Amino acid sequence: MFESLTQRLTRTLDSIRGQGRLTEDQINTAARELRMALLEADVALPVIKSFIDKLKARALGAEITQSLTPGQAFLRVVQHELTEALGGTSEPLNLRAQPPVVILMAGLQGSGKTTTTAKLARRLKEDDKKSVVVVSCDVYRPAAIEQLRIVATGVGVDVFPSAVGQDPIQIAKDALAYARKQFADVLIVDTAGRTTVDQEMMAEIAALHAAVQPTETLFVVDSMTGQDAANTAKAFADVLPLTGVVLTKVDGDSRGGAALSVRTVTGRPIKFLGVGEKTDKLEVFHPDRIANRIIGQGDVLTLIEETTKKVDAEQAQKLAKKLTSKKGFDLADFREQMQQMQSMGSLESILEKLPGGAQMQAQLKNVNAEKEIRRTVAIINSMTPQERKFPDLIKASRKRRIATGSGVEVQEVNKMLRQFETSRDLMKKMAGGGMAKMLRRLGGKLPPGMMPPR
Template identity: 60%
Template structure:
C-alpha cells in the first residue's frame, strides 16, 4: 500500500538529513521532491498546493529540537500535515437511532460495493455485536442480488430477499419493516451501480435516500482510480448527503492519491479501508496510522489490534504451556502459526505494518511473498505425524520423499528445517510462545534468510 509514495518521500528525507537548521533554501529542494512525489501518487493538484504551503509555513525558520535531526523534524511536520489532510481522527459510524440503523451504500459498478456490504456486516456483527440484516436494491443485476445472498450466508448474517421486478423503494421499506419486527440493530442496503455517473442513477438513489432517510450514507470507491476516486465521490456528495467513504482495493494501490484527496475534495471522512477480497478484509481508517505507513514508520497499533482479534488464544496458550513444561515446539505448532499468519492477510501484509520494512533490501522483501508460506505448509503437509513431532529424524531418504510429495526440491526442505530450528531456539528463549512474541522477532528473522528462492 502506497509503496511508490513511501519510496519517494524516504529518499527526500534522507537528502535533507544533516542540516543544522531548516531554512527556506535547504527545504526548497525537499518541498519540490515532496510535491513531485504527491503528484506522481495522483493526489489532486489543489490538495498538493495546500499541503506544500502548510509544510513550508511550518518548516521555514523552525529551530530543530535538540533530540531531533532536521530530517526528523521535517518528517514530523510532513506527518502532521498528512494526518490533517486525511481527517485527523478516526470517524466512526453513527448508529445512535431507533433500530434499525439504516446504512445506505452507494457507488459505481465494479468498486466493490456488494463485497463491502458483506464486510461491513461482518465487522458490525463481530466487533460491535450488532444483529445485522442486509438487502439488495440493485434491480438491474440479478447477479448482484445473488452475490449478496451468497456472501450473507458465508458470514452467517440474515439476507432479506428481493427480485428485479420490485421497485428499490418498496424493497427497502419491506426490509425496514422486517428489521423492526425481528429486532435487528442495523440494516445495510446495497444499491445499483453504474459504469459512470449519470442523471438517471442520481435521481434514483436520491429518491431512495429521501424515502428511507438512512442514518449513514457511505460512498464506496476504488482506491486504484486515484484522484478520479475523489472527483467521483464529489459528484455523489453533491447529489447525496454522504456521511463517509469506504475506500476499496487499497491493498493494490501503490500510489495513495485517493486517500489523500478525498477528505479535501468532498469534506467527508474515509471511514473504512477495504484491504482485500476476504470478508474480514475491512479496517477502520485512522489518518495518523496511515500517515505513519506512508512515511515508512509502520502501523504497529493496527497490527497489535489485528493480532488480538485474530490470533487463536486457545492455541497460543497451548503452545505457551507446552514450552513451560519443557516440551518442544514442533512442526504441528509451526503449521498453526503459519495458518494464523495467513488468516491475518499473510506475511507481507503483517510485516508491512512494521516500522522500517519499506527500507529492507529487495531480495528480503521478495521473501515476504505469501507463496513462500504456502510452500512451507505444503512441505509440512507431506511429513508424517511422527516427522512433524520429531523433525530431527528427517534425514536423506525422508527429505527426498517429502520434497516429491510437496512438489518442491530437497534444498527447499533443508531451508525449512534450518528456519524451523531457528524458530525452535527463539521459542525456547521466549518460554511463552504465541504469535504476539513471535512477531517481535519476525523482522530480524526475515533478515536471516527466512524464505525460499523462487523456482
Template identity: 60%
Template sequence: MFENLSQRLGGLFDGLRGQGRLTEDNIKDALREVRMALLEADVALPVVRDFVNQVKERAVGAEVIKSLKPGQVFIKIVSDELTALMGAENSALNLAAQPPAVVLMAGLQGAGKTTTVGKLGRLLRTREHKKVLVVSADVYRPAAIKQLETVAGQVGVDFFPSDAGQKPLDIVQAALKQARVGFYDVLIVDTAGRLHVDAEMMDEVRQLHAALNPVETLFVVDAMTGQDAANIAKAFNEVLPLTGVVLTKADGDARGGAALSVRAITGKPIKFIGMGEKLDALEPFHPDRIASRILGMGDVVSLVEEAQRNLDTSKAQALAEKVRAGKGFTLVDMRDQFQQMLNMGGIGGLMDKLPGMGKLTADAKANIEDRDVHRMIAIINSMTIQERLHPELIKGSRKRRIALGSGMQVHDVNRLLKQHRDMSDMMKKFSGGGMKKMMRALKGRIPGMPM
C-alpha cells in the same frame, strides 16, 4: 497501497542531517520532492499546493530538539499534515439511532459496492456484535441480488430476498419493515450503480434516501481511479447528503492519490478502506496510522489490534509455557505459528504494518510470499505424527517420501528442517531461565537498563 509514495519519501530527509535549524534554504529540495511525490501519487493539484504550503509554514524556523535530527522534525511535520489532510482521526459509523440503524451504500458500477456491503456486515457482526440484515435494491445488474445473497451467507449475516421484477422503493420499504419486526440492529442497503453519474441514477438514490432516512450514507469508490475518485464523490455529495466514503481496492493502488484527495475535495471523511478481496479485508480508516505507513514508520497499533482479534491466545500461552519448561519446539508448533501468521493477513499484511518495510523495493517484497508459507505447511502435513514430534527421525528415505507427498523437492524439506532447527535453537535460549541469563549478561552494557 502508497508503495510509490513511501519509496519517494523514504530517503528524502538524508540531506537535512547535520543541520541545527530548519530553514527555507535547507528544506527547499525536500519540499520539492514532497510536491513531486504527491503529484506522482495522483493527488489533486490544489490539494498538493495547500499541503506543501502548510508544511513549509510549520517547518521553516522550527528549532531542532537536541536528541533529534532535523530530518526527524521534518518527518513529524509532514506526518502531522498528512494526518490532518486525511481527517485527523477515525470517523466511526454513527449507529446511535432507534433500531434498525439504516446504512445506505451508493456508488458507481464496478466499485465493489456489493462486496463491501458484505464486508461491512461481517465487521459489524464480529466486532460490534450487531444483528445485521442486508438487502439489494439493484434490479438492473444481472445476478446482483444473487451475489449479495451469496456474500451474506459467507459472512454470516441475514439476507432479505428481493426480485429483479420489483421496484427498488418497494424492496427497501419491505426490508425496513422486516428489520423492525426482526429486531435487527442494522439494515445495510445496496443500491444500483451505473457506469457513470447520470440523472436517472441520482433521482432513484434520492428517493431511496428519502424513504429510508438512513443514519449513514456511504459512497463506495475504487481507490485505483486516483483523484477522479474524489471528483466522483464530490458529484454524489452535491445531490446526496453523504456522511462518509469507503475506499475499495486500495491494495491494488500503489499511488494513494484517492486517500489523500477525498477528504480535502469533498469535506467527507473516509470511514473504511478495503485492502483485499477477502471478506475480512475491510478496516476502519485511521488517518494517523496511514500517514505513519506512508512515511515508512509502520502501523504497530493496527498490528496489535489484529493480533488480539485473530491470534489463538490459548495456543500462544501453551507454547510459551512449553518453551519456559524446556520441552522443545516441534514441527507441530512450527505449523501452528505459520497458521497464526496467515490468520493475521499473511506476510504481506504483516509487512505493510511493520516499521521500515515501506523502504523495501517491489522486487524485494515480491520475493516474500505467502505461497512459501503454504508450501511449508504442506510439507509438515505430509509427515507422520511421529515425524512432526521427533524431526530427528527424518532421514533420506523419509525425506523423499515427504517431498513426494507434498509435491515438493527434497531440498525443500531440508530447508524446512533447517529453519525448524534455527527456530528451536532460538527457543532454547528462552527456556530454563535462559532469558534471565541473557539479560544478566547484558546488564551494564545497555545504558539505563535495570538489574
C-alpha cells in the same frame, strides 16, 4: 498499498533524517521532492498545494530550526500534516440512533458496493454484535440482487428479497418495515450504480434517501481511480448528505492519491478501506496509522488487532507456556505458526504494517510467500511425530525420505530446517521478554486488555 508513494517519500525523508542542522535550501529541496511524489501518486492539486504550504511554514519555523534533531522533527511534521490531510482522527459509524440504524450505500457501478455491503454486515455482526438485515435496491441488474443474496448469506446475515421490475423506493420501505419487525439493529441498503454520474441516478438515490432517512450514507469508490475518486465523491456529496466514504481495492492501489484527496475535496471522512476480495478484508480507517504507513513507519497497532482476531488464543497460550518450560519450540509448533500465518492473509499485507516493510516487500518481490508456507507445511507433514519433536534426529537418509514424501528436493528440506532454527532462536528471545518489552513501548496505544503483564 501506497508502495510507490512510500518508496519516494522514504528516500526523501532518509536524506535529511540524520542531519544535525537543516538549511532553508534543504527544506525547499525536500518539499519539492515531496510535491513530485504526491503528483505521481495522483493526489488532487489543491490538496498538494495546501500540504506543501503548511509543511514549509512549519519546517521553517522554530519547531525544526531550533530542534536538536531537526531531521526527526521534520519527519514528525510530515507525519502530522499527512494525518491532517487524511482527516485527522478516525470517525466510526453512528450506531447510537434508534434501531434499526439505516446505512445507505451509494456509488458508481463496479466500485464494489455489493461486496462492501457484505463486508460491512460481517463486521457489524462479528465485531459489534449487531443483528443485520441487507437489501438490494438495484432493480436494473438481476446479477446484483443475486450477488448480494449470495455474499450476505455467506456471512450469515438476513437478506430481504427484491426483484427486477419492483420500485426501489417501495423495496427500501418494505425492508425497513421488515427490519423493525425482526428487531434488527442495522439495515444496510445497497443501491443501483451507473457507469457515470447522471441525473436519473441522482434523483433515484435522493428519493431513496428521503424514504428511509438513513443515519449513515456511505459513498463507495474505487481507490485506483486516483483523484477522479475524490471528484466523483464530491459529485455525490453535492446531492446527498454523505456521512462518509469507503475506499475499495486499496490493496491494488500503489499510488494512494484517492486516500489523500477525498477528505479535503469532499469534506467527508473516509470510514473504511477495502483491502481484499474476502469478506473479512474491511479495515477501519485511522488517518494517523495510514500516515505512518505512507512514510514507511508501519502500522503495528492494526497488525496487533488483526493478529488478536485471527490467531487462535488458546494455541498461543499453549505455545507461550511451552517456550517458558524445558520442552522448547519444535517442528510441530513451527507448522502451527505457518498455518496461523496462512489464516492472517498475504505476507504483503503483514509486511506493509511493519516499520521498514516497504523495503522488505521490495526484497521479496519475486518470492511467492504463500507457496513457500504450503511447501513448509508439506515437508513437516512428511515427518514422523518423533522427528517433529526431535529435529536433531533428521540426518541424510531421513532427509531423503522426507523430500520424497513431500515432493521436493533435499535442498528444500535443508532450507526449511535452517528457517526452523532461526525461528527457534527468535522464539527463545521472545520467551525471555523481548516481545513484552516491545509491546510496553507502545504504551497506552494498545487496545484494552492487550498489554502484557509486568
